[in-house]
Amino acid sequence: MMKKILISMILGAGAVSAFASVQAAxxxxxxxxxVERTENTLYLNGEVPLGRVDGSxxxxxxxxxxxxxxxxxELGTTVIAGRNRYYQALRHDLEKREGxxxxxxxxxMKSLPLAVQVPYQKWMGGAEMHVRYETKGCCSDDLGREIVxxxxxxxxxxxxxxxxxxxxPTAEAVKIRELKGQAFIDFPVNKTVxxxxxxxxxxxxxxxxxxxxxxxxxxDVEITALSIKGxxxxxxxxNNNVRLAKxxxxxxxxxxxxxxxxxxxxxxxxxxxxxWGGLRAYMVKSNMADxxxxxxxxxxxxxxxxxxxxxxxxxxxxxxFLLANVYPALRHSDYRIEYRV
Numbered sequence: 001m002m003k004k005i006l007i008s009m010i011l012g013a014g015a016v017s018a019f020a021s022v023q024a025a026x027x028x029x030x031x032x033x034x035v036e037r038t039e040n041t042l043y044l045n046g047e048v049p050l051g052r053v054d055g056s057x058x059x060x061x062x063x064x065x066x067x068x069x070x071x072x073x074e075l076g077t078t079v080i081a082g083r084n085r086y087y088q089a090l091r092h093d094l095e096k097r098e099g100x101x102x103x104x105x106x107x108x109m110k111s112l113p114l115a116v117q118v119p120y121q122k123w124m125g126g127a128e129m130h131v132r133y134e135t136k137g138c139c140s141d142d143l144g145r146e147i148v149x150x151x152x153x154x155x156x157x158x159x160x161x162x163x164x165x166x167x168x169p170t171a172e173a174v175k176i177r178e179l180k181g182q183a184f185i186d187f188p189v190n191k192t193v194x195x196x197x198x199x200x201x202x203x204x205x206x207x208x209x210x211x212x213x214x215x216x217x218x219x220d221v222e223i224t225a226l227s228i229k230g231x232x233x234x235x236x237x238x239n240n241n242v243r244l245a246k247x248x249x250x251x252x253x254x255x256x257x258x259x260x261x262x263x264x265x266x267x268x269x270x271x272x273x274x275x276w277g278g279l280r281a282y283m284v285k286s287n288m289a290d291x292x293x294x295x296x297x298x299x300x301x302x303x304x305x306x307x308x309x310x311x312x313x314x315x316x317x318x319x320x321f322l323l324a325n326v327y328p329a330l331r332h333s334d335y336r337i338e339y340r341v
Contacts, residue, residue, distance in 0.1 A: 057138035068127035125156035175341035192247030225338035
């Protein structure tokens with residue numbers, strides 16, 4: 001199959017403004033011009049607005065032309081003719097000429113589509129395009145000619161010449177890197193025991209193991225630190241959320257310690273009883289009706305239990321939605337592995 005190269009005509013800003021400001025003799029301007037090419041064919045598309053020709057015995061010939069030095073080609077002609085010239089053209093079979101379209105002045109159509117294709121030649125790649133407007137009288141007398149430039153075509157494929165820059169990495173006496181992740185471990189209500197087969201826990205625990213294995217199995221690196229931080233969602237009493245966040249973090253630490261031979265104090269843990277920060281981040285990106293009021297409540301200095309109660313009381317619809325769709329993602333464990341190369 002022939003490879004198709006499709007490149008659009010590029011018109012400079014100056015050419016566009018000049019084209020738009022010149023009024024052709026017929027009162028019409030070529031519009032929506034597009035030029036494309038394949039390997040062997042050039043396509044011209046556009047519209048010829050059908051203005052009214054001044055006089056029944058007059059006609060205007062609209063001809064797009066490509067020119068590059070001594071090479072040129074006409075890309076079809078549209079003849080907009082007054083009443084007498086239109087019928088005379090019909091008698092002389094003007095509309096049957098190849099590349100000529102005949103339209104009577106004042107036709108019901110607002111514009112005539114222009115679609116031309118010609119064999120592509122290399123000289124066309126940088127050719128200038130203009131539109132020639134010729135006004136003729138009753139005996140084909142030449143009553144005036146106007147040339148309106150459109151711009152230069154840029155149709156040849158561009159040559160890519162890569163330039164390489166050598167950037168020396170900054171010297172490091174000790175190369176310390178880190179990996180981070182989040183796991184969403186599901187626990188039964190008010191429980192702090194990990195059940196690997198409970199809901200989606202297998203996949204979440206596998207994420208943690210895969211992250212640790214990535215470092216442990218690389219002989220060029222050494223783990224220097226491993227930390228876990230557990231989060232609980234804001235619903236329920238603060239004291240119970242402290243118990244849950246602390247207990248579930250400890251449970252995940254114990255789970256990891258059963259799989260790997262870390263020293264007893266190697267894994268560092270911390271916890272956040274209620275992830276109000278995660279809830280705020282969700283609200284900022286949401287389109288909820290009470291968005292700003294809820295964000296203001298989250299940012300307030302109110303005690304956590306009072307804040308949760310007010311959220312539930314003042315925004316019951318939003319609270320139900322958050323409880324079902326957002327709060328589960330606020331119960332998560334963030335883990336971070338630091339290692340030395």
